[in-house]
Amino acid sequence: MRIGFVGLGVMGRPMARNLAAAGHDLALYRAKPDVDGHACESAADAAERSEVVILMLPDTPDVDNALFGADGVAEGLKPGSLVIDMSSISPTATKTFARRIEELGCEYLDAPVSGGEVGAQQATLTIMVGGRPEVFERARPIFEVLGKNVTLIGGPGAGQTAKVANQIVVGLTIEAVAEALLFAEKAGADPAVVREALLGGFASSRILELHGERMINQAFDPGFRIRLHRKDLALAIQAANELDLALPNTAATQQLMNAAIADGDGDLDHSALHRTLRRGKS
Structure with missing residues (x-):
């Protein structure tokens, strides 16, 4: 898949490396030199180049800004694109984010992880997913690259x-x-x-x-x-x-x-x- 990745910190960097190693074509915002992919100038640019956008950011305001701020993901999405937020943020805010993305004609999953840096490096993360079942199935091949225990918990916000x-x-x-x-x-x-x-x-x-x-x-x-x-x-x-x-x-x-x-x-x-x-x- 063509995947945009926003957030290449302690967790995001090894996750992106695993996706690249699995053959996915990555568009990286704030790219690191040890991750294979196209370096993008903005989150919007990463979204424009991708069919799926993954976010891995520290906190709720960071996700809000990356999605809906200037040059954010929402500005680059095409109808039918999928946004997967793998950050750990507010369940309440997540429901709002999902609604706003879906109003753009796109799909949204919240999919926070457990397992820490080692789990990210070894692709053994536990992934807890909130969203619609058919969207979860669309994202399953991505999750199976990143983790070993992947569970659809319920609707939007349930993963968080x-x-x-x-x-x-x-x-x-x-x-x-x-x-x-x-x-x-x-x-x-x-x-x-x-x-x-x-x-x-x-x-x-x-x-x-x-x-x-x-x-x-x-x-x-x-x-x-x-x-x-x-x-x-x-x-x-x-x-x-x-x-x-x-x-x-x-x-x-x-x-x-x-x-x-x-x-x-x-x-x-x-x-x-x-x-x-x-x-x-x-």
Whole structure:
């Protein structure tokens, strides 16, 4: 396919490389030298050259601007084009974006991912999709290049809702692992040995396995930055407010992330919450 790709950062760059390696013809906005494709001067230019446009951007305002700002994707779309937003943004805003793109005679999917930079590099991402089933089927060959677990969750915005739920589970589990390992250390046990024991029991998890090791080794190169995870938990709390729903532990974990950012750790991996707890911040 002819694919426009907008957003070539930590996640977008390896995803674009995988698409190029699979034989897709890429039009790249803000191209990087190590990604094969045509370098475009604007998001509109990338859209004009493509039948599918993928966005992989940090936050809701970034997607809004890339789609509908000056020289944005919407200005370059042709009737029948497909826009796939793989960023992690507001489910509410996503529904509005989908409606506006569909009013142009085009199609829209929200398809946020989980799996981090390693998943993007190895094409093993989990992809959570919102949109119409027939549009999902059109995009399936693209998703199968990028990930291993691809699920149509529901209508527009449902993919973003699933991603917010994912980030609640991941954030709270990281915080729980950090508390447990810090508790073990302060109580006089070797946290590395405690972790090994817990991996054989009911407390075992992928986060205990991977991020628990990061915490023990104090190895916090990102991964997934605390700053971005805080943004995702803010989306959860915003949506919960709209639903009159209490998410007390999500709010507490977001506050811990606020403390980490205030201490200058916002660009470390989210497992660095262990450092924040060690400093006694809450």
